[in-house]
Amino acid sequence: MQAVLFPAPETIAIERVPDPACAPDEVIVQVARCGICGTDVHIYRNEYMSAFPLIPGHEFGGVIVEVGKEVTGFQVGQRVAVDPNLYCGHCDMCRNEMANHCLNWQGVGITRGGGFAEYVAAPARACYHLPDSLDDMQAAFVEPLACVVHAMKRIRVLPADPVLILGAGPMGLLLVQALRRMGASHIAVVEKQAPRLELARRMGASLAVAPGQEQDEQLKAVAPRGFGVVIDATGVPAVIEGAFRFLRPRGTYLQFGVAPNHAKVNVSPYDIFRNDWMIIGTFALCYTFLPAIDWLASGAIDIAPLVSHTVPMADFADLFGQFAAGKTLKVHIQIGDAA
Numbered sequence: 445m446q447a448v449l450f451p452a453p454e455t456i457a458i459e460r461v462p463d464p465a466c467a468p469d470e471v472i473v474q475v476a477r478c479g480i481c482g483t484d485v486h487i488y489r490n491e492y493m494s495a496f497p498l499i500p501g502h503e504f505g506g507v508i509v510e511v512g513k514e515v516t517g518f519q520v521g522q523r524v525a526v527d528p529n530l531y532c533g534h535c536d537m538c539r540n541e542m543a544n545h546c547l548n549w550q551g552v553g554i555t556r557g558g559g560f561a562e563y564v565a566a567p568a569r570a571c572y573h574l575p576d577s578l579d580d581m582q583a584a585f586v587e588p589l590a591c592v593v594h595a596m597k598r599i600r601v602l603p604a605d606p607v608l609i610l611g612a613g614p615m616g617l618l619l620v621q622a623l624r625r626m627g628a629s630h631i632a633v634v635e636k637q638a639p640r641l642e643l644a645r646r647m648g649a650s651l652a653v654a655p656g657q658e659q660d661e662q663l664k665a666v667a668p669r670g671f672g673v674v675i676d677a678t679g680v681p682a683v684i685e686g687a688f689r690f691l692r693p694r695g696t697y698l699q700f701g702v703a704p705n706h707a708k709v710n711v712s713p714y715d716i717f718r719n720d721w722m723i724i725g726t727f728a729l730c731y732t733f734l735p736a737i738d739w740l741a742s743g744a745i746d747i748a749p750l751v752s753h754t755v756p757m758a759d760f761a762d763l764f765g766q767f768a769a770g771k772t773l774k775v776h777i778q779i780g781d782a783a
């Protein structure tokens with residue numbers, strides 16, 4: 445089969461590789477499309493837990509073309525999305541509702557072959573049936589949206605809380621829509637790129653501003669007592685450090701963006717104490733594929749405007765570079781026939 449390969453750090457190849465073998469508890473999925481994610485950039489730069497060579501890609505859906513002999517509940521021809529997080533199911537974390545911290549965690553496209561390929565092997569337990577109403581573009585958004593659903597389960601949004609989101613990349617724009625559904629009142633977005641500000645307004649932000657001199661005044665006008673929830677969706681340490689000044693007493697700060705793993709920020713422990721603040725992290729997802737599929741199928745979350753490029757595998761290296769430089773929104777690699 446044809447696949448995108450990271451043979452070594454900072455290297456991309458498109459090659460013929462052997463088709464994946466189907467273990468007894470697995471299915472083989474013919475990939476329809478697969479999204480490029482910031483995590484793929486971290487993998488490429490060797491800043492993540494992956495070993496090389498690797499076929500990356502963890503945001504994909506497709507059609508089952510082979511079923512392992514122990515598999516029940518799945519048949520050839522069915523469309524599925526694959527949860528790339530493979531939880532063992534028997535460690536102490538899995539057995540205590542913290543499967544995203546599984547002690548034996550494996551990731552499709554992270555520690556084993558992923559979705560930038562014609563075929564992927566995946567355990568049947570990680571596959572989720574897709575309703576016919578979801579197209580391939582939506583199928584490739586189930587995984588990123590499942591991360592947003594996990595984040596929404598981690599925080600508490602009180603009715604009519606004003607919310608501030610820093611960063612309006614594809615994930616920030618999903619967060620805008622999710623927070624609207626969670627009952628927020630004002631949703632303010634700070635973002636450098638003008639086209640993304642426009643998109644944030646379309647997705648439901650009541651205020652979208654570029655960072656700069658008027659930013660604080662405009663945010664204050666929307667939330668004079670500060671924001672009930674402040675979310676970083678940039679992963680940029682300087683942005684994170686500045687985020688706390690917008691948080692009201694009893695407010696919740698959510699670290700959604702992935703910062704470099706060596707980064708440090710200055711936060712005053714006295715301020716945390718004095719303001720009753722909650723500081724919350726959110727890692728990947730944890731059995732949140734079903735609510736993500738339901739949110740997409742119901743039309744509550746609109747992902748089409750978040751995809752700026754859909755290209756064939758041959759264009760992977762070019763678009764990967766543009767994505768890593770922040771010049772695109774979500775990039776989808778079209779692999780199988782369009783559905």
Ligand SMILES: [Zn+2]
Pocket residue numbers: 481482483502503588
């Ligand atoms: Zn991802």
Ligand SMILES: [Zn+2]
Pocket residue numbers: 531532533534535536537538543545546547548549
């Ligand atoms: Zn486990």
